Amino acid sequence: MKIFLIIIIAICVTCIFDARRIGERFFSSDNINKLARNIKIISFVVLIICCIILCLIKTA
DSSP states (O other): OHHHHHHHHHHHHHHHHTHHHHHHHHOOOSOHHHHHHHHHHHHHHHHHHHHHHHHHHHHO
């Protein structure tokens, strides 16, 4: 479970830094800036949730 969470955290960090390239490659939208912002927000929320779960697992 810990390894799975660490992999998800790594993917989220990559998505935050490469949001514009991911948006251009996988989605066809006119407003790339809005799409990149949405990708960053979703990745950040998932990142925070995974970090909290990882910390709860380590303390248990």
